[in-house]
Amino acid sequence: MDSNWFTALFDDHYENVMNNVGRYVSDGFAGTSSVSGVGGSVGDSYGNYNSEVQDNDLNQQDDNDGGDLFWHRECDRTKLVICTAGALTMYYNTLKPSRRMSVIEKVGMFLYTLALGASNREVQERFHHSGETISRNFKEVLRSVCLLAADFIRLVDPKFTTTPLEIEMNPRYMPYFKNCIGAIDGTHVRACVSQEIQIPFIGRNGIPTQNIMAACSFNMQFTFVWAGWEGSAHNTRIFYEAIGNTNIQFPRPPEGKYYLVDSGYPNEYGYLGPYRGERYHLPEFHRRGQPRSREELFNRVHSSLRCVIECTFGVWKKRWRILQTMPEFPYKSQVKIVVASMALHNYIRRKSGQDVAFNKFDSHPDFVPPDTFPDVVPQSQTTGHQSASRMDYIRDGITNSLMGQ
Incomplete structure (x- = not known):
């Protein structure tokens, strides 16, 4: 045989x-x-x-x-x-x-x-x-x-002993983000479910989707995935479940290390978000010019580094069209398809140095592809009475360093 x-x-x-x-x-x-x-x-x-x-x-x-x-x-x-x-x-x-x-x-x-x-x-x-x-x-x-x-789908350096090369070799990020270990975000893929159970799967996109939380390295490899959530589930709820449930085996950041997150996530210790209420996404700076404040300066660099998770989602979704047009599989199989396709994504990244899709993003690291099912996050409401977190002080320290470069 x-x-x-x-x-x-x-x-x-x-x-x-x-x-x-x-x-x-x-x-x-x-x-x-x-x-x-x-x-x-x-x-x-x-x-x-x-x-x-x-x-x-x-x-x-x-x-x-x-x-x-x-x-x-x-x-x-x-x-x-x-x-x-x-x-x-x-x-x-x-x-x-x-x-x-x-x-x-x-x-x-x-x-x-x-x-x-x-x-x-x-x-x-x-x-x-x-x-x-x-x-x-x-x-x-x-x-x-x-x-x-x-x-x-796991960490190459589970103890986070080294600074990622993508940060260490780029003066735009080093030494300011030397303790950053990856990026976290949520994304949606099409879900094919019966009409009787569709309502929880229909979020702000207006169609049934599966909500997925993922973390990735700066080499565009998934290091964690939690698939299977209904499309209406909020990213914050999924995030708290992931970091609070020991059975999930989420790779938590050790003392002094942190992931990058967007404004839809809480600025918890170990998870560094941008300044809210300021320009953040790279297209905004392309349209309206250079940062005008220290907060916008930090946000632009933060967005440039964090967009690796959006690029990773983009390569993954573009390669596997099933994520946009999910056939009629049992829902448990649809969840497994998400995990399997992410494993193949990482397999290709590790074993092929000449992959067309990855090479495109390697050549244009700031290019963020449009998402097929964008996750619509409501504008966060902040008040002046919120107490500062440890990550706020870390963010301010990075901002001061960026201002002094």
């Missing part, structure tokens, strides 16, 4: 696997046209689009994003399908080929569904399997990728 070419791709140190696959994609690998079992026929399984199929898939997309859609970049999808299949088969031992389907085809169908938001019927037409077979194999791969998530 195993195949020599497939094994050879992964017969190396794990860090070199993506390079092996890159060479395979570029140069070809002998014997792949007739391989079965774990490897399967790569072309027959998912890679050989004829013009009719490709046109059909492209017609499903908006004119603005069809050319950039991940699945239509053959090299990217080939590398991801093979590497994911290899990881789940050889390192996690969670997927096995069946009598009629290779692991690569199982993973290919799964990633096809996530990348295009394809329905079961559309996957049937593309891969020529029954609806029951597609559903069964999707669940199998989804379970396996969720196991992958346990290793990939």
Whole structure:
């Protein structure tokens, strides 16, 4: 059942696997046209689009994003399908080929569904399997990728012993934000639920959504995710649940360290927000000129650094169209899809140095993509009688340093 070419791709140190696959994609690998079992026929399984199929898939997309859609970049999808299949088969031992389907085809169908938001019927037409077979194999791969998530959605430096390179190497942020360890925000993805239970899922966006709290590093990798909240749930409620419930295992900041948050979150110790009632978002400074006060100066730098979480959400959502057009899966499966797609996001970031979507944001770090389902946060009401928190003093200290640079 195993195949020599497939094994050879992964017969190396794990860090070199993506390079092996890159060479395979570029140069070809002998014997792949007739391989079965774990490897399967790569072309027959998912890679050989004829013009009719490709046109059909492209017609499903908006004119603005069809050319950039991940699945239509053959090299990217080939590398991801093979590497994911290899990881789940050889390192996690969670997927096995069946009598009629290779692991690569199982993973290919799964990633096809996530990348295009394809329905079961559309996957049937593309891969020529029954609806029951597609559903069964999707669940199998989804379970396996969720196991992958346990290793990939976590901190690389769990004790926060070093300053992130993205801060340390940038005089715009160093030494002012040397104790910053990441950014936190919430985001929404489409939820497909029955009308009987829709009301709690309909928030300010006016459509059923799933609200997700996530933290990310400055390398655009998710370090924490809590998915499954109804769209009407407020970010502050989710935040307090996350930091207060020991079962959630949220990576809390140690003494002296902090995450960046926006004005929708409380300025609790360990979570640094902007000055409220002042300009904050980068487009505001682009439209109306340079900061006019010390508070606006801090807010502009804070926003520039914190926008990494918005960029991370942007890359993640653009790659996986299923997050915008969720098919009719059970809600628990929809939650798992969110987690699985975030794990794959991190997997690509760690293993591929030439990913088109990430490279775009690496080249333009201040570019913030528009969110498909923006989280509408009401304007915070502040009064002069609120007592200053420890984070207020830390924020003032950073502001004074920025003023004196």
